[in-house]
Amino acid sequence: MDLDVLIVGAGLAGGSLACALAASPLRIGVLDARPPRRAEGWDARVYAVSPANVAFLEQIRAWPHLDHGRINRVEAMQVFGDRGGETRFSAYDAGLDALAWILEASPLALELWETLRRQPNITVLCPARPSALSIDADAATLRLEDGRSIRARLLVAADGADSWVRTAANLAVRTTAYDELGVVANFQCEKPHRDTAFQWFRDDGILAWLPLPENRISIVWSTPTSHAESLLEMPPEAFVARVAGAGESRLGAMTLLTPPAGFPLRLMQVPQVVAPRVALIGDAAHAIHPLSGHGINLGFQDARVLAEQLCELPAHRDCGDLAVLRRYARARNEEVRLMQGVTHALNRLFRPRNPILAALRNQGMHLTNRLPVVRSAMVRYAAGLI
Ligand SMILES: Cc1cc2nc3c(=O)[nH]c(=O)nc-3n(C[C@H](O)[C@H](O)[C@H](O)COP(=O)(O)OP(=O)(O)OC[C@H]3O[C@@H](n4cnc5c(N)ncnc54)[C@H](O)[C@@H]3O)c2cc1C
Structure with a gap:
C-alpha cells in the first residue's frame, strides 16, 4: 500500500492530526493496535483543554459533535501552597470565556475515530501493530505483525x-522518572464547585480537583x-x-463515582523530534508531569x-522531506521546552521540606496573587493565547 x-x-x-488532514489531497x-473504547459511566481520564485547543477542535469539527452536557468550563482556579500561600486565577480578569474546558478523554477519542473513519482519503488499519521499519530515499516502509507492508512518504x-516508532527510528529520549503516580477518580460533591478548579501543593504531592x-x-x-x-489499596x-x-x-x-x-x-525529553521521513507528535515527542495539565494540549x-x-506545501513538494519536517x-x-521546564521546576520546587524553601515558595504565591498583570499574563500564556 502506498x-x-x-x-x-x-x-x-494522532486522531486529531488525521482529522486536520482530512480536507487535504x-x-x-x-x-x-485497538479502537478507542467508551468508558462506563463517567471517564476518570479527563483533560483540561485550553481555549487555543478548543479552537483547534472546532476547526477540525470535533468540538460541535461532543456532548456539551458532559463538558465543564473552568471560570476560576484557586491554588494553595503548603504553608498558607494562595493564588487565584480568573477567566473574567484575563478577558477570557474560560480558563480551560474539562472533558472526558474517551468521548473525544471516539469522536475523532468516527470522523476519520468517514473520510474518503483516510485508510484505517486496526487492529494492526508495526513490526519493522526501513527508510530509504523515497519512503518509509512499515512492515506489520500480520505481514502487510505499507510505504509512506512521511x-x-x-x-x-513508549513510542515504538521513535525507537525504530533511533530517535533518542531522556527520561526522568518522578517516582510518582497520578491517582485519578471522579466524585459527586455536596456543594457546588461554581466552575472552579482547585489545586493544592501538599507535602504528599499535588492534588487537583477539576469541575465536571x-x-x-x-x-x-x-x-x-x-x-x-496506599491510596489505591484503601477501602472506598x-x-x-x-x-x-x-x-x-x-x-x-463526597461520594466516589x-x-x-x-x-x-x-518527564520525557526528545532532543530531535524529526528524522528523514519521520515526525513525532504528542506524548511520543514529549511526556510531561500533569500538574500543569499540558500533556495533550x-x-x-x-x-x-x-x-x-x-x-x-505545493503539490510538487515531498511531505517527508527533512527540510519540511525541520520547520515543524x-x-x-520553544513551547514544548518551556512547558516541560516550568512544570518540572514547579514539581521540584514544591517537593523539598526545607522550611526556607517552603517560606519562599509560599511568599511567591502571595506575591503573584497581588500582581494582577502577572496573573493575567500567566493565564493568557497557559490558555495558548500569547
Ligand atoms: C494522570 C494524568 C493526568 C493528565 N491530565 C492531563 C490534562 O489535564 N491535560 C492534558 O493536556 N494532558 C493531561 N495528561 C497527559 C495526556 O494524558 C497525554 O498527553 C495524552 O494522553 C497523550 O496522547 P497521545 O495521543 O500522544 O498518546 P496516547 O494517548 O498514549 O495514544 C497512543 C495511541 O497509540 C496506540 N499505540 C501505541 N503503541 C502502538 C503500537 N505499537 N502499535 C499500534 N498502536 C499503538 C495506542 O493504542 C493509542 O491509541 C495527563 C496524563 C496523566 C497520566
Missing part, C-alpha cells in the same frame, strides 16, 4: 510515551508511588475521606502545526 502520510497511533494526538493512513509517530457537570469533580493526585499505592470510604480531607472539605460530603486508578509519571498543537504545514520541529521547540 500513502503520503501514515500515522501510527489514533489517540488524541494527501492519501493518509491511520494505524492503531511516517508520523503518535504512538504515545452537576457538582461532579475529577481529581488528579500526583503523589509518591508508595503513598499512591477511607479513600473518599482522605481526598475530602486533603481538599479541606471545600465541596462538602469511579474506582481510583494510578498512572506512572515521567501540547499534542494538539503539534497536530495543528504539522497539519497546517503539510496542507500549505522548529515551530514546536
Whole structure:
C-alpha cells in the first residue's frame, strides 16, 4: 500500500492530526493496535483543554459533535501552597470565556475515530501493530505483525510515551522518572464547585480537583508511588475521606463515582523530534508531569502545526522531506521546552521540606496573587493565547 502520510497511533494526538488532514489531497493512513473504547459511566481520564485547543477542535469539527452536557468550563482556579500561600486565577480578569474546558478523554477519542473513519482519503488499519521499519530515499516502509507492508512518504509517530516508532527510528529520549503516580477518580460533591478548579501543593504531592457537570469533580493526585499505592489499596470510604480531607472539605460530603486508578509519571525529553521521513507528535515527542495539565494540549498543537504545514506545501513538494519536517520541529521547540521546564521546576520546587524553601515558595504565591498583570499574563500564556 502506498500513502503520503501514515500515522501510527489514533489517540488524541494522532486522531486529531488525521482529522486536520482530512480536507487535504494527501492519501493518509491511520494505524492503531485497538479502537478507542467508551468508558462506563463517567471517564476518570479527563483533560483540561485550553481555549487555543478548543479552537483547534472546532476547526477540525470535533468540538460541535461532543456532548456539551458532559463538558465543564473552568471560570476560576484557586491554588494553595503548603504553608498558607494562595493564588487565584480568573477567566473574567484575563478577558477570557474560560480558563480551560474539562472533558472526558474517551468521548473525544471516539469522536475523532468516527470522523476519520468517514473520510474518503483516510485508510484505517486496526487492529494492526508495526513490526519493522526501513527508510530509504523515497519512503518509509512499515512492515506489520500480520505481514502487510505499507510505504509512506512521511511516517508520523503518535504512538504515545513508549513510542515504538521513535525507537525504530533511533530517535533518542531522556527520561526522568518522578517516582510518582497520578491517582485519578471522579466524585459527586455536596456543594457546588461554581466552575472552579482547585489545586493544592501538599507535602504528599499535588492534588487537583477539576469541575465536571452537576457538582461532579475529577481529581488528579500526583503523589509518591508508595503513598499512591496506599491510596489505591484503601477501602472506598477511607479513600473518599482522605481526598475530602486533603481538599479541606471545600465541596462538602463526597461520594466516589469511579474506582481510583494510578498512572506512572515521567518527564520525557526528545532532543530531535524529526528524522528523514519521520515526525513525532504528542506524548511520543514529549511526556510531561500533569500538574500543569499540558500533556495533550501540547499534542494538539503539534497536530495543528504539522497539519497546517503539510496542507500549505505545493503539490510538487515531498511531505517527508527533512527540510519540511525541520520547520515543524522548529515551530514546536520553544513551547514544548518551556512547558516541560516550568512544570518540572514547579514539581521540584514544591517537593523539598526545607522550611526556607517552603517560606519562599509560599511568599511567591502571595506575591503573584497581588500582581494582577502577572496573573493575567500567566493565564493568557497557559490558555495558548500569547
Ligand atoms: C494522570 C494524568 C493526568 C493528565 N491530565 C492531563 C490534562 O489535564 N491535560 C492534558 O493536556 N494532558 C493531561 N495528561 C497527559 C495526556 O494524558 C497525554 O498527553 C495524552 O494522553 C497523550 O496522547 P497521545 O495521543 O500522544 O498518546 P496516547 O494517548 O498514549 O495514544 C497512543 C495511541 O497509540 C496506540 N499505540 C501505541 N503503541 C502502538 C503500537 N505499537 N502499535 C499500534 N498502536 C499503538 C495506542 O493504542 C493509542 O491509541 C495527563 C496524563 C496523566 C497520566
